[in-house]
Amino acid sequence: MALIDLHTHSTASDGTFAPGDLVALAAQKNLAAVALTDHDTLEGLAEARTAGERYGVDVVSGVELSVADGDRSVHLVGLFLPDAPGPLAEALAYLRSRRHDRNRRILDKLRECGIPIEYDTVTALARGAVGRPHIAQVLVSMGAVTSFKEAFTRYLGTYGRAYVPKDKLTFGRAVELIHGEGGLTVLAHPYILGLAGPALAETAGRYRDLGLDAIEAFYPEHSQAQTLEYLALARKLGLGVSGGSDFHGDAKPEIELGRGRGNLRVDISVLDLLRARQAKRQAGLAPDEEKGLDQPPGAM
Numbered sequence: 400m401a402l403i404d405l406h407t408h409s410t411a412s413d414g415t416f417a418p419g420d421l422v423a424l425a426a427q428k429n430l431a432a433v434a435l436t437d438h439d440t441l442e443g444l445a446e447a448r449t450a451g452e453r454y455g456v457d458v459v460s461g462v463e464l465s466v467a468d469g470d471r472s473v474h475l476v477g478l479f480l481p482d483a484p485g486p487l488a489e490a491l492a493y494l495r496s497r498r499h500d501r502n503r504r505i506l507d508k509l510r511e512c513g514i515p516i517e518y519d520t521v522t523a524l525a526r527g528a529v530g531r532p533h534i535a536q537v538l539v540s541m542g543a544v545t546s547f548k549e550a551f552t553r554y555l556g557t558y559g560r561a562y563v564p565k566d567k568l569t570f571g572r573a574v575e576l577i578h579g580e581g582g583l584t585v586l587a588h589p590y591i592l593g594l595a596g597p598a599l600a601e602t603a604g605r606y607r608d609l610g611l612d613a614i615e616a617f618y619p620e621h622s623q624a625q626t627l628e629y630l631a632l633a634r635k636l637g638l639g640v641s642g643g644s645d646f647h648g649d650a651k652p653e654i655e656l657g658r659g660r661g662n663l664r665v666d667i668s669v670l671d672l673l674r675a676r677q678a679k680r681q682a683g684l685a686p687d688e689e690k691g692l693d694q695p696p697g698a699m
């Protein structure tokens with residue numbers, strides 16, 4: 400059984416493996432395919448693709464965006480992006496520049512808390528999208544906090560002393576940008592919605608009507624019951640299914656590439672179905688009815 404991983408982060412955003420090293424690791428773990436889905440940047444994709452050719456791993460070009468649905472913040476993964484995307488790349492560049500403004504405001508607040516940090520120290524830690532994880536890393540290394548978790552609880556998290564909200568695209572605009580490049584949109588880690596049953600179905604149905612293509616049913620934090628609910632819901636709504644570990648290397652050491660917390664299994668058939676769905680979308684046709692994903696492929 401060939402396994403894949405359609406949600407990973409490299410040093411282009413807040414992961415700790417360079418894109419090429421991440422693909423080499425995928426090959427070492429016998430993964431047939433891996434999607435690089437860095438936050439707000441396509442910076443790592445060329446390197447990942449080159450490594451994919453070298454190691455015989457099918458590399459899918461992706462990105463992860465934080466998007467606003469009213470007051471709710473959800474994450475969208477875009478998959479199957481082209482090498483030289485136009486309007487999407489411009490939007491990402493804008494989001495990264497807004498990140499710099501936000502990061503500087505966070506540092507201003509930290510300074511008011513008696514913690515002075517030079518912004519260069521933070522930007523030195525990332526190639527593409529710079530954010531709170533990098534500031535957390537600095538806070539840990541300077542001894543202002545003892546852990547990443549403490550950095551978020553005390554300072555950087557929603558209820559922290561140095562919290563500054565992030566600018567986000569709306570759900571609809573993000574979908575439009577990804578579709579504009581011929582990509583597919585995936586609702587990442589749906590468990591963060593905190594919804595189940597009819598409320599989940601209503602929200603996911605609304606997302607489908609906004610152009611959502613697939614749900615990330617296979618994810619390390621999902622219980623088997625959640626995975627089954629997401630699979631059934633995707634089928635009911637005519638949505639596709641995706642899955643991935645959200646690998647971040649040493650920034651999330653408990654998550655293994657391709658295997659999550661040890662029991663994640665995303666079969667290559669998941670990718671084949673998504674590709675078929677993308678081909679239909681590009682041809683302007685409705686997706687085929689998908690059968691056979693009601694049960695998670697392999698043991699859970």
Ligand code: AMP
Pocket residue numbers: 413438529530531532547548551552556565
């Ligand atoms: P940013 O995009 O700059 O807002 O940073 C978001 C990233 O910070 C997420 O993708 C997580 O990796 C990390 N993060 C957010 N909240 C926490 C938390 N409470 N503890 C640890 N990491 C977190």
Ligand code: ZN
Pocket residue numbers: 408412413414438647
């Ligand atoms: Zn991340």
Ligand code: FE
Pocket residue numbers: 463474587588
């Ligand atoms: Fe996410």
Ligand code: FE
Pocket residue numbers: 406408463645
């Ligand atoms: Fe992620």
